[in-house]
Amino acid sequence: MSDRPIERPLDSAVRSAQDIRVTARRLAHVHEAALADDTPPEAPPAEPRAVIGESWRRVRTSGLDPDGEQPQRLLPVAELEHRRGTSQLAAVLPVLNDGLLANADAAQQIMVVTDAEGRVLWREGSAPVRRMADRLGFDKGADWTEDTVGTNAIGTALVARRPVLVHSAEHFVRSHHQWTCAAAPLHDPRDGRLLGTVDLSGPAHTFHPTTLSLVSAVARLAEGELRTRHHRSLERLRSSAAPVLARLDGRALAVDPHGWVVGVTGLTPPDRVALPKVPEAGPLWLPRYGMCGLEPLPGGWLIRLGRPAREAGPGSVVLDVSGRDGAAVTVSGPAGSWSHELTPRHAELLFVLAVHPQGRSAAELARDLFGDATRTVTVRAELSRLRRHLGGVLAHRPYRFADGVAVEVRMPPRPVHLLPQSLAPAVVAARRT
Structure with missing residues (x-):
């Protein structure tokens, strides 16, 4: 989970049905004023909460009509089943169900789990509320990102990368004003990669100030379960790899399918090796070790380190920052x-x-990322971590891509969508170009 603090969901004094109705009317006034570009009313809150205001600006830039229909193209059944079967979140559904489903039924809400693209993979809970959700297209296979349905807890949490509650008229689309929802992102505890979200949604009158805290706590439990499962799988692989490594001469590593190291011989063990997404047995160039040989192990791979060929260095790098759900580099x-x-x-x-x-010094990178040239220690630490994966691609003094490496950057169609969760001054400036 993110270490960023959870924003307080509205006024913690909102308790009774009357309070909820008053809050809904107040939010509706703020919503109308914001869409009309008028000054919001003086009665507090005078403007939307920061997370909501930022989302409204993104959605307005995308051209979404707050009064229009949002037709859904649900995933085909085969694609939905494929995504369910390959999602790491399938393993933690029992944790999510135990923590949230009883509460959802009692509170007239539904529990929804999405992937990192905002597609609804699972939906359970109150039958009457599921029927209400059907009328909005909020069904299994639906796209619940901001671009498609406007400001909502799922889509906004995917962008903000933190737990978000969206209540009543905080939704951008007016047809969603009768709803309240709270969502928390779910991350791979091994590397922080975004896996999806878990969400509680229901009619606006079911709002409760503790809902966001509950969803966030259950999300942390689910991430803890993923961490435990990862450790168990590494222990199983370690047991089978140990006798193989003991018989080898030279240098070698045993890794799981994702590159996490469980044993080595002849070298200092790293935490992880950057493997292809679909590894295959045979020769393989690795950024830290050069030419290697890849051999299958039960539940993982054996990497034999050979003498690096002089010509076997990286030739090109593609930095893909075009998506809304993360970034990747291809070497x-x-x-x-x-x-x-x-x-x-x-x-x-x-x-x-x-x-x-031409390269950047540590101080220049500190200004680019934090607006503070003195934060060079943080910059150097992050670059050290990055070079574990890209040691043959990056150079230093100054920090830059290595000589001879062709670099391509794939940008989003709209500059405003560049790394939307980033607050780095260099990225913020690039969004304005």
């Missing part, structure tokens, strides 16, 4: 290509280096 060379999904901070760093091919 290509004589032995093929491999991709690595980036944390938000590493995406910012590589973007700045890509637009400054």
Whole structure:
């Protein structure tokens, strides 16, 4: 989960049905004034909460009509089943159900789990509320991102990368004003990669100030379960790999399918090795070790380190920041290509280096990322982590992409959507170009 604080969901004094009705009317006035570009009313809150105001600005830029129909193109059944079967969140559904379903039924709400693209994978809870959701297209396979349905807890949490509650007229689309929803992002505890969201939604009168805290706590439990499962799988692989490594001469590593290291011989063990998304047995160029040989192990891979070929260095890099759900870097060379999904901070760093091919000093990068040239220690620490995956791609003194590496940046169609969760000054400036 993100370490950023959870924004307080509206006024914590909102308790009774009358309070909820008053709050809904107040939010409706703010919503109408904002869409009309008028000054919001003086009665507090005088303007939308920051997370809501930022979302409204994004949605208005995309051209979404607050009064229009939002037709849904649900995923085909086969695609929905494929996404369910390959999602890591399938393993933690029992945790989510135990923590939220009883509450959802009692509070006339539904529990929804989406993937990182905002597609609804699972939906359970109150039958009458499910029927209400059907009328909005809020069904399994639906796209619940901001671009499609405007400001809502799921789509806004995916952009903000933190828990979000959206109540009544805080929704951008007027047909959603009768709803309240609270969603928390779910991350892969191994590397922080966004996996999706878990959400509680229901009629606006079911609002309760503790809902967001409940959803956030259950999301943390689910991430803890993923961490435990990961540790168990590593222990199983470690047991089977240990006798193999003991018989080998030279240098070798045993890794799981995602590159997490469980054993080595002849070298200092790293935490992780950057493997292709679909590894295959045979020769493989790795950014930290050069040419290697990949052999299958039960539940993982054996990597034999050979003598690096001089010509087997990376030739090109594609930095893809075009999506709304994360960024990735793809490195290509004589032995093929491999991709690595980036944390938000590493995406910012590589973007700045890509637009400054001549290189940046630590102080310049600190200004680019934090607006503070003194934060060089943080910059160097992040670059050190990044070089574990891109050691053959990045150079230093100054920090830059290595000589001879061709760099391509894939930008989003609209500059305003560039790394939308980033507050780095360099990224904010690039959105305005």
